[in-house]
Amino acid sequence: MNRTVAIIVAAGKGSRAESERAKQWCDLNGRRVIEWSIRAFQSHPAVDDVIIVTGPDVPDGFHSDGCLLATGGDTRTQSVRNGLQAIKDPAENTAVLIHDAARPGLTHAIIDNLLEALSTHDAAAPALPVQDALKRASDTNLVSVSRDDLYRVQTPQAFRFGAIVHALSEAADDLVDDLAAVERQGVAVKLVKGSDRLHKITYPEDFDMVSRMMTPRLAFP
Numbered sequence: 038m039n040r041t042v043a044i045i046v047a048a049g050k051g052s053r054a055e056s057e058r059a060k061q062w063c064d065l066n067g068r069r070v071i072e073w074s075i076r077a078f079q080s081h082p083a084v085d086d087v088i089i090v091t092g093p094d095v096p097d098g099f100h101s102d103g104c105l106l107a108t109g110g111d112t113r114t115q116s117v118r119n120g121l122q123a124i125k126d127p128a129e130n131t132a133v134l135i136h137d138a139a140r141p142g143l144t145h146a147i148i149d150n151l152l153e154a155l156s157t158h159d160a161a162a163p164a165l166p167v168q169d170a171l172k173r174a175s176d177t178n179l180v181s182v183s184r185d186d187l188y189r190v191q192t193p194q195a196f197r198f199g200a201i202v203h204a205l206s207e208a209a210d211d212l213v214d215d216l217a218a219v220e221r222q223g224v225a226v227k228l229v230k231g232s233d234r235l236h237k238i239t240y241p242e243d244f245d246m247v248s249r250m251m252t253p254r255l256a257f258p
């Protein structure tokens with residue numbers, strides 16, 4: 038049977054969130070931000086290994102029980118590469134779910150949908166259609182942009198190991214996300230329904246917004 042490995046990238050500095058320590062280590066509803074995602078993956082029956090990619094700022098009281106560790110890089114893309122290298126005995130077909138530590142609202146339903154999509158595609162990601170009106174604006178110009186076919190893409194992004202490793206070997210080091218590595222390679226990508234709860238903590242006000250969405254229904258063991 039194909040193995041499934043989760044990689045949580047947590048080696049960023051969180052500069053825009055302006056918190057005392059990097060956002061992934063901050064408390065959110067009684068757990069560190071990263072711990073919500075660790076628990077979501079570890080309690081999912083299909084997930085065999087969880088790899089956490091960290092920088093030098095791991096707090097003393099943090100226990101990564103049951104997780105493999107990898108060292109972060111200067112960019113998110115480099116951190117992902119390091120995480121992929123930490124996979125034990127990877128096969129071409131190993132399912133890899135690459136997730137931002139800064140998105141604590143992960144659910145088993147999202148993981149289920151991604152893994153199902155991977156049975157027919159080489160890559161999959163949660164996405165939500167853009168709802169607001171879009172404009173391209175400058176000091177002198179304002180033009181409406183069609184929302185048709187435009188999506189906000191979240192994480193986890195799921196790949197067959199062979200597809201993502203090959204794509205990243207030829208990719209730049211500062212990709213906007215991991216799908217960007219495969220998008221021009223003719224890889225079959227499936228977008229599954231994303232979730233507001235998967236919102237990424239980026240700015241200070243995001244802590245409150247995400248905290249309100251972390252209802253008890255997300256309480257993993």
Ligand code: CTP
Binds near residue numbers: 111114139
């Ligand atoms: N990340 C990482 N290694 C890096 C940069 C980012 O593992 N060199 C991770 C972050 O820890 C985060 C995810 O990638 O979980 C998404 O990145 P982002 O939201 O940009 O987080 P930061 O880079 O930490 O924040 P900022 O850009 O505001 O400094």
Ligand code: MG
Binds near residue numbers: 049
């Ligand atoms: Mg960043």
